[in-house]
Amino acid sequence: MPTTVDIFIPCFVDQLYPATAMHMVRVLERVGVEVNYNPNQTCCGQPAYNAGYVDQSRAVADKFLADFAAPATDTQRYIVSPSASCVGMVRNSYNDLYAGQPGRAACQAVQGRVYELTEFLVDVLGITAIPGARLDGKYTYHDSCSGLRECHIRAQPRQLLDAVAGLERLEMAETTTCCGFGGTFAVKFEAISVAMAQQKVEHALDTGADFIVSTDVSCLMHLESYIKKEKLPLKCLHVADVLASGW
Structure with a gap:
């Protein structure tokens, strides 16, 4: 069954x-x-x-x-x-x-x-590759605070993403550092939150990656808003968006 x-x-x-x-x-x-x-x-x-x-x-x-x-x-x-x-x-x-x-x-x-x-x-399920998944480009991975610290998720998304045809991983500096979203934190402490997003995006840009990928769209939403405001050459994708590409 x-x-x-x-x-x-x-x-x-x-x-x-x-x-x-x-x-x-x-x-x-x-x-x-x-x-x-x-x-x-x-x-x-x-x-x-x-x-x-x-x-x-x-x-x-x-x-x-x-x-x-x-x-x-x-x-x-x-x-x-x-x-x-x-x-x-x-x-x-x-x-x-x-x-x-x-x-x-x-x-x-x-x-x-x-x-x-x-x-x-x-x-x-023991699955480390999605059949037919393909995305041409380079990605860097953002470890969300909740994913890494609350759920102990680190290797799993990287295994799945590294098996996507055409995709290359480039690890950014301080990948485990918070992106600055934190829910209401971004509202209550806007200046700090934006500065943290800027730092995260700069680390991603330093790798030469085309995409920032994560398990959490809340983090990606925060980073994407900074990227769009600054008109930077990066795209944010949830891991499911990547795994569903190419087929």
Whole structure:
């Protein structure tokens, strides 16, 4: 039987980068995965949680847990998302939200099934190349804070991207340094946030890469805004956008 996954599409991906969500679906189906989408899904609660609104965040998280409760016939069904940030929220911050709370058991059941796209492909399915994927050019990879520090994702996206025909990796300096987005951080500390984006983009330009690629469109959105403002010769792509190219 084919592996079945429930996909979680974060609110900002749904509203701003729907093509990336569709590319993830294409990639999963390309490797034989059966995809299920629950249209009732909304947000994981991360924006409210990061802003300090714990009770409001828990209310959103309650809905997330209900929306992604495993069916009785398939309690091991995976949840896959194109956002390491949201996966990190569920895996880690939900521990704080549900400490001593009645929903603790339901929380743990979901936490054990949620994966970011590249770690699901590599660590769960054992897939390190997408058949037919091709993109001509050079890329540099940005390790998002959530992906690297909360989900321990580093090798997986690079393995998949390095297997894309025509694509060459050029590592930038300080690839693990924050891009400056940080959700509300970019609003509250705009000058610092922009300076951090500038530094990240300059490191990317120094490599001679054509693309900046990451697991998180939130980071890419932040970097892309600086790139467009300065009219720089770089393009930002989510890893799913790359893996869905060429076929």
